[in-house]
Amino acid sequence: MARRADHSKEELASLVVNTAEELIAEEGIDAFSARSLSRAIGYTAGTLYHHFKDLDDIVTQVNTRTLVGLARAFADGTPSDDPRQMLHNYADAFLGYITLKRNLWNALFEFRRKPDQPVPPWYVEAIASLIRIIAQCFADIRPDLDDKAAHQSGQLVFASIHSVVSLDSSGRLNLIMDRDIGKVVHELVDMHILAYTHRTK
Known part of the structure; x- marks a missing residue:
């Protein structure tokens, strides 16, 4: 077994998170x-x-990487001046990323934190920032509506895609419908x- 002196504090912290990410990706969070x-x-x-609480x-460190990866997938998606098409492009990026990182994505929502362990604000913000990207498309479709309406629709799209992909990955979607995801x-x-x-308001 390696000694702690084999790695610096920074190297060991990076090794821990990198290896945790690999294990979760291969075997799942459970x-x-x-x-x-x-x-x-x-x-x-x-x-x-000695290095993590x-x-x-x-x-949480692994999950943050997963969220950053999805943000990168959104940024690398096919651009379009049409907000409606852009929503579909984001959906493609979303679906492709979740499919590629299925176990890591599931870890975002399936990992059971300790009851007294609050979710860090910056972690919540990482999810909110993804929803804002989607919400901006809705704001561009109907600039006459307020930001709250666009944000709610962004939340609904995010939750909807996550839900159907989760059903598909668990093998339960075909109990409801036999269709291409x-x-x-x-x-x-x-x-x-x-x-x-x-929408009227």
């Missing part, structure tokens, strides 16, 4: 533990907590666009 992580990096579990802290996602986007276009 199989992830301090024991599996310490075994993978060759350090005792106690050593982990607890396992929640480590998973990509077509379902784009139909959901079209429904939200139609509803928003005809």
Whole structure:
């Protein structure tokens, strides 16, 4: 087993998060533990907590990377001057990213924090920033409506895509419908666009 002196504090912290990300990506959040992580990096579990508050802290670091990755996928998506088309482009980026990082994405919402462990404000902001990107498209579709309406529609699109992809990844979507997940996602986007276009307030 490696000694703590084998890595600097910064190197070990990076090793821990990198390895945690790999383990969660390969095996899922339910199989992830301090024991599996310490075994993978060759350090005792106690050593982990010299650098991180607890396992929640480590998973939060991994989840933050996942959110940053989705933001990057949004930024790298196909650009369009049409906000309606842009919503579909974001949906493609969203679906593609979740499909590629399925276990990491599930960890965002399936990891059970300690009851007394609050979600860090910056973590909440990372999710909110993604929703704002989607909401801006709705604001561009109907600039006469207030920001609250656009934000609510952004939240609904985010939640809708997450929900159907979660059903698909768990194998439960086919209990409801036998349809291609990509077509379902784009139909959901079209429904939200139609509803928003005809909002009265």
